[in-house]
Amino acid sequence: xxxxxxxxxxxxxxxxxxxxxxxxxxxxxxxxxxxxxxxxxxxxxxxxxxxxxxxxxxxxxxxxxxxxxxxxxxxxxxxxxxxxxxxxxxxxxxxxxxxxxxxxxxxxxxxxxxxxxxxxxxxxxxxxxxxxxxxxxxxxxxxxxxxxxxxxxxxxxxxxxxxxxxxxxxxxxxxxxxxxxxxxxxxxxxxxxxxxxxxxxxxxxxxxxxxxxxxxxxxxxxxxxxxxxxxxxxxxxxxxxxxxxxxxxxxxxxxxxxxxxxxxxxxxxxxxxxxxxxxxxxxxxxxxxxxxxxxxxxxxxxxxxxxxxxxxxxxxxxxxxxxxxxxxxxxxxxxxxxxxxxxxxxxxxxxxxx
Amino acid sequence: xxxxxxxxxxxxxxxxxxxxxxxxxxxxxxxxxxxxxxxxxxxxxxxxxxxxxxxxxxxxxxxxxxxxxxxxxxxxxxxxxxxxxxxxxxxxxxxxxxxxxxxxxxxxxxxxxxxxxxxxxxxxxxxxxxxxxxxxxxxxxxxxxxxxxxxxxxxxxxxxxxxxxxxxxxxxxxxxxxxxxxxxxxxxxxxxxxxxxxxxxxxxxxxxxxxxxxxxxxxxxxxxxxxxxxxxxxxxxxxxxxxxxxxxxxxxxxxxxxxxxxxxxxxxxxxxxxxxxxxxxxxxxxxxxxxxxxxxxxxxxxxxxxxxxxxxxxxxxxxxxxxxxxxxxxxxxxxxxxxxxxxxxxxxxxxxxxxxxxxxxxxxxxxxxxxxxxxxxxxxxxxxxxxxxxxxxxxxxxxxxxxxxxxxxxxxxxxxxxxxx
Numbered sequence: 138x139x140x141x142x143x144x145x146x147x148x149x150x151x152x153x154x155x156x157x158x159x160x161x162x163x164x165x166x167x168x169x170x171x172x173x174x175x176x177x178x179x180x181x182x183x184x185x186x187x188x189x190x191x192x193x194x195x196x197x198x199x200x201x202x203x204x205x206x207x208x209x210x211x212x213x214x215x216x217x218x219x220x221x222x223x224x225x226x227x228x229x230x231x232x233x234x235x236x237x238x239x240x241x242x243x244x245x246x247x248x249x250x251x252x253x254x255x256x257x258x259x260x261x262x263x264x265x266x267x268x269x270x271x272x273x274x275x276x277x278x279x280x281x282x283x284x285x286x287x288x289x290x291x292x293x294x295x296x297x298x299x300x301x302x303x304x305x306x307x308x309x310x311x312x313x314x315x316x317x318x319x320x321x322x323x324x325x326x327x328x329x330x331x332x333x334x335x336x337x338x339x340x341x342x343x344x345x346x347x348x349x350x351x352x353x354x355x356x357x358x359x360x361x362x363x364x365x366x367x368x369x370x371x372x373x374x375x376x377x378x379x380x381x382x383x384x385x386x387x388x389x390x391x392x393x394x395x396x397x398x399x400x401x402x403x404x405x406x407x408x409x410x411x412x413x414x415x416x417x418x419x420x421x422x423x424x425x426x427x428x429x430x431x432x433x434x435x436x437x438x439x440x441x442x443x444x445x446x447x448x449x450x451x452x453x454x455x456x457x458x459x460x461x462x463x464x465x466x467x468x469x470x471x472x473x474x475x476x477x478x479x480x481x482x483x484x485x486x487x488x489x490x491x
Numbered sequence: 492x493x494x495x496x497x498x499x500x501x502x503x504x505x506x507x508x509x510x511x512x513x514x515x516x517x518x519x520x521x522x523x524x525x526x527x528x529x530x531x532x533x534x535x536x537x538x539x540x541x542x543x544x545x546x547x548x549x550x551x552x553x554x555x556x557x558x559x560x561x562x563x564x565x566x567x568x569x570x571x572x573x574x575x576x577x578x579x580x581x582x583x584x585x586x587x588x589x590x591x592x593x594x595x596x597x598x599x600x601x602x603x604x605x606x607x608x609x610x611x612x613x614x615x616x617x618x619x620x621x622x623x624x625x626x627x628x629x630x631x632x633x634x635x636x637x638x639x640x641x642x643x644x645x646x647x648x649x650x651x652x653x654x655x656x657x658x659x660x661x662x663x664x665x666x667x668x669x670x671x672x673x674x675x676x677x678x679x680x681x682x683x684x685x686x687x688x689x690x691x692x693x694x695x696x697x698x699x700x701x702x703x704x705x706x707x708x709x710x711x712x713x714x715x716x717x718x719x720x721x722x723x724x725x726x727x728x729x730x731x732x733x734x735x736x737x738x739x740x741x742x743x744x745x746x747x748x749x750x751x752x753x754x755x756x757x758x759x760x761x762x763x764x765x766x767x768x769x770x771x772x773x774x775x776x777x778x779x780x781x782x783x784x785x786x787x788x789x790x791x792x793x794x795x796x797x798x799x800x801x802x803x804x805x806x807x808x809x810x811x812x813x814x815x816x817x818x819x820x821x822x823x824x825x826x827x828x829x830x831x832x833x834x835x836x837x838x839x840x841x842x843x844x845x846x847x848x849x850x851x852x853x854x855x856x857x858x859x860x861x862x863x864x865x866x867x868x869x870x871x872x873x874x875x876x877x878x879x880x881x882x883x884x885x886x887x888x889x890x891x892x893x894x895x896x897x898x899x900x901x902x903x904x905x906x907x908x909x910x911x912x
Contacts, residue, residue: 258908435735436730
């Protein structure tokens, strides 16, 4: 191995370059102190020099810079571009081909009369129906998931047999790609799918039920599948929260003869409240953004993200003002989400003060 | 080391300058329904040998062409040449091939399809692309199901009502999921609607979607869903402008008829093994025997650095010899008018494929005679808007979310809004 190492550098003047590098380092740094420390300083002189030049306060920002560049390029820049699309009109994605339109896109989105044709506007119906359906989805999905996640976390926090296995079972769907989840469940739920066929075989139903197409079932299965897919993540956070509650509080309660239910309502839930709040905010935001699983299952309703995605024309063919209208819709959704998040923070801080 | 680098650089320069000055490299973005790009790929060495130009072909999924190409064109990140289907819609980006090719030859061979690429209104006489193939919509039927049910198949000139009755009988007798399955897009629905007398455009070429014929067909179409002739997992299962392919249902033997088009011939001949299928003539009605013509084309873009090479490449493919080879190897209907007259030799094509090709060719001819609005619709630059908006609202009428009257009014209003300048 040493031979190979020597051979790799044979014929190149690398010792000279190394000596030069160290010499430059020694001249620039002029290290003091123990010999090993001096050697380390000389070896890493570019870092030492940067630290000296940037100072102790500047250094953290220097290390943040690469991340901020990536973040700026892929998060902040699109946000401003989106704002630009919302207040300009036209089919092009280039700003020099888009005319400034002020709030025209807002009118195209929510006004009763279509401003370009003078006829009745239909975009508002599509948008509000997406808002309405998404609201229904959020109202059912978030509480259901938090409750189920809480109960599974409580169960898996107890000394049950094969606890690690059960935790893995509940967490497993989180690791699946959303598209895989969607296709998996559409195999179960389609007309010739496992569910309908099993129910027919057992004689419970006569005809296959269109679980994903039937308007009375499609929302139920959307909530069910979305909860199934994301449950494990929130359960894990709650589990961590449960394990952070000190054991001695329970021991004290048990000595006082407190019932298990009273322990739950008076100790576990109050001490878990900060974690529950985090879970609520996270799952609320996530539910408003629901899209991938639902799209892959092709459910019979449009979520807000699906509406924006389709209206933008970035998939399929662009329409006259679709991009601007979609950008405007996304801004409205963002505003609502900001308000909701602030409300949550305010409620929690009020709760903490009491 | 420096000396070594210099000598390498000089050598590289020498190699570069030794290549002929006229040899350009062009990029070609291709998609295929069957083996179209593979067939073109086999022709590339001949093109390079003849002209010295290199073609760098990239085969992608159709979604890439449909969703990304226009944005690439807007940002100058586009390929030099691409295979496209939105012929009129991309007009502003096309390179006019006229200065580089022989206009007389092109007009004689492709005169009927050249207008599909041109800007709306008079004044544009550019040559923008080669129609790789003509496609025509039309139905396929599952012959085995008809035989199992003991129902006679309606003959040439039968109406949609005749067919609907026969399909319902077969469906009832065999218990399959659907009598009639149709891809969820107005492109497939347009042919039947023409048959019912829908005009789609006024005399000035402006879209007037909802007229008496369209209304009659829409009522029938909603009725076909209500009676169960058409499946719930077809149109009603889609949301908004979403496209849904009905081919898997037909291929699984669960639909008696699939309203599709000639582009499926190759796929069905390869993938359907457990029943007999056949393409049947487009059903008729008071408005004629409607079918939608269409097809894919290879076009070059203005943004190219090598317009001469790009034009030479398209001219090479469009030659009678290569067009014949392409049509034969891909089992497609050629757009070359000389070949249409003399006939393409499909070699070892199976009888079902050969029969299907002639049925679809006849569909196109009959549509040109009886429903010329089909050709207007195909050449209309914003036809993609109509393809999506019609299913959106007709679905709502089918599921009962909207009355048919409201849905029809909404179709007119929404199309007007989406195409507004």
